[in-house]
Amino acid sequence: MNEVVDFINVHRDRYVEELKEYLAIPSISALPQHAADVRRAAQWTADAIARAGMQNVRVIDTPGSPVVYGDWLNAPGKPTILFYGHYDVQPVDPINLWTTPPFEASVRDGEIYARGAADDKGQVFMHIKAVEAHLQKAGRLPLNIKFFIEGEEEVGSVHLDAFVRAHKADLAADVVVISDSPMFDRGIPSICYGLRGLAYFQIDLRGTASDLHSGSLGGAVANPEFIFATVLEQMKDKVNGNVRIPGFYDDVRPLSEAERAEWRKLPFNETRYRKDLGAPKLWGEKGYSTLERVWARPTFEVNGLLSGFTGEGAKTVLPAVAMAKVSMRLVPDQDPKKIGDLFEAFVRKVAPRSVELTVTRMQGGKPWMADFDNVYVRAAGRAIEKGFGKAPVFNREGGSIPVVSTFQEELGVPSVLFGVGLPDENAHAPNEKLDLGNFHNGVIASAYLYDEIAAVTRSGDSGLKA
Amino acid sequence: MNEVVDFINVHRDRYVEELKEYLAIPSISALPQHAADVRRAAQWTADAIARAGMQNVRVIDTPGSPVVYGDWLNAPGKPTILFYGHYDVQPVDPINLWTTPPFEASVRDGEIYARGAADDKGQVFMHIKAVEAHLQKAGRLPLNIKFFIEGEEEVGSVHLDAFVRAHKADLAADVVVISDSPMFDRGIPSICYGLRGLAYFQIDLRGTASDLHSGSLGGAVANPEFIFATVLEQMKDKVNGNVRIPGFYDDVRPLSEAERAEWRKLPFNETRYRKDLGAPKLWGEKGYSTLERVWARPTFEVNGLLSGFTGEGAKTVLPAVAMAKVSMRLVPDQDPKKIGDLFEAFVRKVAPRSVELTVTRMQGGKPWMADFDNVYVRAAGRAIEKGFGKAPVFNREGGSIPVVSTFQEELGVPSVLFGVGLPDENAHAPNEKLDLGNFHNGVIASAYLYDEIAAVTRSGDSGLKA
Numbered sequence: 001m002n003e004v005v006d007f008i009n010v011h012r013d014r015y016v017e018e019l020k021e022y023l024a025i026p027s028i029s030a031l032p033q034h035a036a037d038v039r040r041a042a043q044w045t046a047d048a049i050a051r052a053g054m055q056n057v058r059v060i061d062t063p064g065s066p067v068v069y070g071d072w073l074n075a076p077g078k079p080t081i082l083f084y085g086h087y088d089v090q091p092v093d094p095i096n097l098w099t100t101p102p103f104e105a106s107v108r109d110g111e112i113y114a115r116g117a118a119d120d121k122g123q124v125f126m127h128i129k130a131v132e133a134h135l136q137k138a139g140r141l142p143l144n145i146k147f148f149i150e151g152e153e154e155v156g157s158v159h160l161d162a163f164v165r166a167h168k169a170d171l172a173a174d175v176v177v178i179s180d181s182p183m184f185d186r187g188i189p190s191i192c193y194g195l196r197g198l199a200y201f202q203i204d205l206r207g208t209a210s211d212l213h214s215g216s217l218g219g220a221v222a223n224p225e226f227i228f229a230t231v232l233e234q235m236k237d238k239v240n241g242n243v244r245i246p247g248f249y250d251d252v253r254p255l256s257e258a259e260r261a262e263w264r265k266l267p268f269n270e271t272r273y274r275k276d277l278g279a280p281k282l283w284g285e286k287g288y289s290t291l292e293r294v295w296a297r298p299t300f301e302v303n304g305l306l307s308g309f310t311g312e313g314a315k316t317v318l319p320a321v322a323m324a325k326v327s328m329r330l331v332p333d334q335d336p337k338k339i340g341d342l343f344e345a346f347v348r349k350v351a352p353r354s355v356e357l358t359v360t361r362m363q364g365g366k367p368w369m370a371d372f373d374n375v376y377v378r379a380a381g382r383a384i385e386k387g388f389g390k391a392p393v394f395n396r397e398g399g400s401i402p403v404v405s406t407f408q409e410e411l412g413v414p415s416v417l418f419g420v421g422l423p424d425e426n427a428h429a430p431n432e433k434l435d436l437g438n439f440h441n442g443v444i445a446s447a448y449l450y451d452e453i454a455a456v457t458r459s460g461d462s463g464l465k466a
Numbered sequence: 467m468n469e470v471v472d473f474i475n476v477h478r479d480r481y482v483e484e485l486k487e488y489l490a491i492p493s494i495s496a497l498p499q500h501a502a503d504v505r506r507a508a509q510w511t512a513d514a515i516a517r518a519g520m521q522n523v524r525v526i527d528t529p530g531s532p533v534v535y536g537d538w539l540n541a542p543g544k545p546t547i548l549f550y551g552h553y554d555v556q557p558v559d560p561i562n563l564w565t566t567p568p569f570e571a572s573v574r575d576g577e578i579y580a581r582g583a584a585d586d587k588g589q590v591f592m593h594i595k596a597v598e599a600h601l602q603k604a605g606r607l608p609l610n611i612k613f614f615i616e617g618e619e620e621v622g623s624v625h626l627d628a629f630v631r632a633h634k635a636d637l638a639a640d641v642v643v644i645s646d647s648p649m650f651d652r653g654i655p656s657i658c659y660g661l662r663g664l665a666y667f668q669i670d671l672r673g674t675a676s677d678l679h680s681g682s683l684g685g686a687v688a689n690p691e692f693i694f695a696t697v698l699e700q701m702k703d704k705v706n707g708n709v710r711i712p713g714f715y716d717d718v719r720p721l722s723e724a725e726r727a728e729w730r731k732l733p734f735n736e737t738r739y740r741k742d743l744g745a746p747k748l749w750g751e752k753g754y755s756t757l758e759r760v761w762a763r764p765t766f767e768v769n770g771l772l773s774g775f776t777g778e779g780a781k782t783v784l785p786a787v788a789m790a791k792v793s794m795r796l797v798p799d800q801d802p803k804k805i806g807d808l809f810e811a812f813v814r815k816v817a818p819r820s821v822e823l824t825v826t827r828m829q830g831g832k833p834w835m836a837d838f839d840n841v842y843v844r845a846a847g848r849a850i851e852k853g854f855g856k857a858p859v860f861n862r863e864g865g866s867i868p869v870v871s872t873f874q875e876e877l878g879v880p881s882v883l884f885g886v887g888l889p890d891e892n893a894h895a896p897n898e899k900l901d902l903g904n905f906h907n908g909v910i911a912s913a914y915l916y917d918e919i920a921a922v923t924r925s926g927d928s929g930l931k932a
Contacts, residue, residue: 030779091781097676104564155779182682191782196681200780204576209744213894214767215865216648218795219759220739222749225790229698238696238818273686276787278675283688293685301680302691303783304774308792313496314622314666316793316866317769317894320744324691326776327782352704354749363778399681400782428679428783440504449896 001451003137003445008129015129015443016112016436020105022048023114029065031090038151041087042217043068044147045124052128053135054147058300062159065151069170076417078454080144082173082413084403085124085180086153089116090428093127097430105428117434118421123179126420126439130446139284146173150403154173156200156363160403164410176407179446181397181419182427185437188267189388189445191380192417194295194396195404195447199340200303203231203347204358205322212260212309214318222354224322224413225307232324236300241285243328245301246344248339250343253332255288255296259422263291266393295396299329325362329398332373336364339447350355351376365402372413379452380416387445418449423432469603470913473531473596478906481595485905486571488514488587489580495531495554500724504617507553508532511590518594519601520613528625531617535636538597538611544920546610548639548879550869551590551646552619555582556867556894576902583900584887585886590615591646591888592905601712607707608920612639619646619869620831626869628875641842641919642873645912647885648893649904650861655854655911657846658883660761660862661870663796663833665806666769669697669813670824671788677774680784688820690788691773698790700816702766707751709766711812719798719835720756721762729757732859742890761862763852764805765795784826791828795864802830831868836880846882853911854904858884879887884915 027041028034042059050057050447054070065088073080078408092115100106105114116122118252127147134141148171152158163172185456205224212221234245243249268291275283284293293299303326308319344359351357370377377394384392397417404415420442426432493507494500508525511534516523520536531554538545558568558581566572571580582588593613600607616638618624630637650656673690702709709715734757739747750759759765769792774785796805810825817823836843843860850858863883870881886908891900 030777030781070801074853091777140915196783198681200782202780207745210895212743213865214793215664215771215795216766216863216889217743217760218765218767218864219750219763220748220756221743221745222747223767223769226698226766228771229695229768230704232692232695233699236692238692275688277678277683279673279687279689280822281818281820282686283818284685290686294683297519297685299680299684300692301684301689302695302774302782303680303781304776304785305691305694305771305788306767306776308770310770310772310789314668314791314793316664316666318767319770322771323776327680327780328816329681352749354745354747356746397682398684399679421683426676427682429677 001448004133004447005444006312007137007438008131008447015125016107019122019125020126021113023104023105023116026103027088027116027151028091029152030091030375038065038088042068042151045087046070048125048128049147052132054131059306062163064159067151067163069147070150071144071146071203072141075141075144078143079174080146080172081426081450081453082146082148082171082176083127084148084178084407085127086120086150087122087124087439088117088151088154091155092430094430099431109438111433112432112436113431115432116400117432118182118425119427119432120153120180122434122439123420123442125178126422126442127446130450133443133447134450142451145450146171157403164406168411171411173411176413176415177449178401178404178415178417179419179442180401181399181417182423182425183419184266184393184395186422187390189390189392190395191377191384191385191392192397192419193334193394193460194369195367195399195401196298196299197334197336198327198365198400198402199330199336199343200327200363201340201343202360202362203324203326205351206320206356207354208320211320212318214316215415218318222352223320224355227352227355228305228324231347231351232302233324241283243298245300245342247342248298251333251335251338252298255292260292263289266291266395289375294398296331296371298331298334300326302326307323329400330367332367332369334367336366340364366405367398367457368404368408369396375456377415378448378452380418383449384445386420386448389439394406418445467914467917470599471910473599473603474906474909474913481909482573482902485578485588485591489571490569492569493554493617494557494580495618498768504531504554506619507533510914511553511871512536514591514594515613518598520597524656528629528837530625533617533629534615535613537610537612538607539611541607544609546612546638547916547919548614548637548642550614550642550644550648550873551593552586552616553590554617554620555587556585556620558567558896560690560896565897570688573902577899578902579897579899581898583898584891585893585898586619586646588900588905589908592645592908593912595909595917599909599913600916608917611916612637623869629871630872634877637877639877639879642879642881643915644867644870644881644883645865645885646867647865647883647907648887648889648891649885650859651733652888655850655858657843657850657858657861658885659843659860660798660835661833661867662764662864662905663800663802664793664829664831664866664868665796665802665809666791666793666829667806667809668826668828671817672786673820674821676787677786678784680782684784684851688818689784690821691785693722693818693821694773694788694790697813697817698768708763711808713808714764715806717799718764721758726758729755730862732757732861736893758874760864760903762797764797764800766792768792795866798833798835800833802832806830831866832871834870840880841879841922842882845893845922846884846915849914849918850884850911852914853907873878884911
């Protein structure tokens with residue numbers, strides 16, 4: 001491995017230059033006008049994987065963005081890693097808040113700023129470079145690897161479940177490795193063993209056929225914006241922060257005292273966290289610490305609101321319609337379908353008959369939680385310690401990677417979540433960035449990871465599937 | 467007067483052709499790119515007034531759009547009418563909903579369709595033609611008239627109060643006549659004796675320095691959109707519809723039983739009204755009829771909301787900021803300044819400390835109500851009966867014309883509001899129109915109005931000011 005690590009150290013600057021090319025492609029999957037860019041990013045990913053030495057590299061069409069596949073399966077008897085990531089990125093609005101253009105990567109203070117730097121092109125590229133280093137120096141990999149990189153993660157991976165179900169044999173593996181989450185904190189590498197699920201809705205209220213003059217007609221009919229306020233207000237207790245949808249908490253797995261005790265030991269600086277967010281105060285469900293609320297408790301959030309006149313100045317309009325995007329983050333063992341039904345029933349119950357209500361289900365994803373004492377997690381822990389010079393902590397994450405549940409359910413394969421972003425990486429906000437030190441350590445840790453997982457099997461210390 | 471009326475009847479078609487020219491000028495005061503059109507409309511107005519035979523016609527610059535002035539003051543000892551109107555028009559968005567282009571007037575089924583047809587060019591032009599007919603046939607007017615036509619009514623008449631205060635002597639009159647409101651219904655001419663006032667605000671809430679990922683951080687901090695819902699929800703009772711700002715109703719002049727009884731006699735078809743609005747049901751403050759709620763009760767409305775992600779699809783953002791435009795319509799004797807203070811104090815009280823609150827006052831205007839038993843109103847009633855063949859009903863209006871209070875307070879002059887639009891004239895919407903039968907009857911009624919007001923003075927049956 002020393003030669004592999006030396007290679008990685010020598011090529012550090014080249015990696016950054018190549019990554020800048022990758023980050024220059026505006027592969028925004030949410031915006032139809034970027035469809036060609038999305039396809040271009042798929043091809044770039046495929047070319048990079050092929051150049052690294054992977055075989056059978058293909059860009060495969062789906063009803064949405066293509067997926068990229070490539071494998072190296074020349075280690076018979078060794079386990080197979082399925083590496084999952086995504087090459088699509090979030091939109092860049094509001095563009096005026098970016099210090100440098102989102103698709104012209106800029107390095108400042110050891111961090112590379114660009115849309116997709118952390119989420120997830122940078123972390124995909126990290127694994128590609130670890131494979132390249134192995135193949136360049138050793139001529140082979142210590143185990144089998146499949147790359148499976150999608151282009152619709154930022155729009156809910158809408159076609160991924162069907163693709164996985166239709167390609168079970170092609171995607172068969174012993175473990176899935178995903179680098180699409182932040183580490184616990186700067187200088188504190190981590191392995192994530194839990195994710196929240198998601199149920200996302202759009203609600204439309206219509207009060208009248210068209211916008212009205214708020215003077216001539218104000219007082220005659222219900223105001224859909226005010227109705228929205230009364231509906232949303234009933235979703236969550238404004239004092240205690242708990243969600244008020246009946247049945248919402250029925251399937252929530254309680255936090256164990258052991259887990260709470262572990263988390264209390266984590267080096268979490270609540271004051272710095274609050275200041276980093278620029279929040280007057282931290283706030284949420286009573287009875288739980290901030291980490292507990294974000295990692296292990298479900299939430300109800302409003303993600304967007306639009307109605308009436310929103311330009312400069314004053315327009316005396318009584319809006320005909322109001323729209324809200326709302327979502328719930330779910331924890332084990334809540335089911336997105338069941339929670340969606342409870343939500344929809346409650347909205348229909350509390351919305352008055354003075355408006356027409358439309359509820360649209362947008363996205364859903366199951367929560368996920370691993371037993372963090374499994375052999376792959378332990379192998380990843382050793383690899384990270386070698387890459388970062390420090391043993392990782394074990395954390396959960398508030399976000400969702402729905403495909404993790406899909407891999408578990410469809411392929412019967414556990415996942416190891418090893419991310420090298422930072423909590424302040426602005427993944428879905430202006431000035432997204434990735435720390436290049438973490439990126440570099442991540443390439444080394446990935447290279448070790450392949451060895452460690454191969455070693456696990458060799459020493460036979462676990463009950464591997466297959 | 468018979469010769470004057472004959473003249474008006476003979477020239478009916480010419481009036482429509484001239485009006486089309488006026489309506490072809492896109493004098494949208496809200497849009498800076500139409501500044502030259504606004505000025506052109508001012509000049510067109512001045513030229514039309516001069517051609518009608520008015521004297522001292524001037525286009526007078528202000529810090530905003532110019533005002534147009536012209537007078538005929540050759541009836542010493544007779545009262546003076548100040549005729550107020552505006553030549554600017556609303557924007558035309560959404561343009562795709564117009565059946566014919568907004569600035570190419572089109573006559574269909576006896577109605578002329580164009581932006582400004584009813585609000586207010588058509589009604590201004592009606593008075594110009596009544597003056598012309600008098601001067602053509604009688605060579606003189608039976609009383610003194612001043613035309614005072616502004617170009618910023620659709621942007622809140624921002625420079626009008628200062629102009630009136632600076633030109634009190636020039637604008638001195640016995641009565642102000644304004645034709646800028648709809649009649650009660652098709653076939654039912656009316657005189658409006660009350661207007662609501664306005665207090666308009668923008669509220670901004672900031673929860674964090676920038677937008678956050680609703681997964682990674684949802685549960686850690688307050689969601690400004692949810693906070694908005696809890697704040698707005700407290701402004702109005704969702705069951706009874708009454709405003710809950712403490713002190714809000716303290717100065718509201720109660721509706722007299724006599725007034726309520728009069729309004730119950732009006733030919734108001736509530737089912738047709740509801741269907742025209744396309745509303746599932748009519749809704750508002752309990753204990754008041756629809757007309758009472760719109761004409762005589764104050765309201766709290768949300769005019770616009772914007773926060774977070776509002777595009778197609780789903781974005782899991784936890785917004786940093788949320789913005790609302792809200793306004794209250796006020797009735798006698800509420801004061802916009804005092805109500806604004808009560809509102810602001812209440813918002814500051816109910817908004818939690820987990821967000822930063824900014825409250826911005828945008829517009830204000832006092833409510834107005836006339837004694838409808840005054841001599842000018844009665845004179846106008848007789849003139850309308852002659853023009854329309856039917857005695858007018860007396861109504862109030864839910865909208866605001868702040869300058870009416872200004873005339874009352876600065877000049878000490880009462881106003882008569884005699885409008886010939888219809889409630890479905892689409893004044894601020896696509897396909898604005900004016901019924902040409904009402905326009906024609908309006909020219910005749912205006913011609914009679916000058917005689918009737920002159921006659922009032924001659925018979926000395928009232929205590930005129932001045």
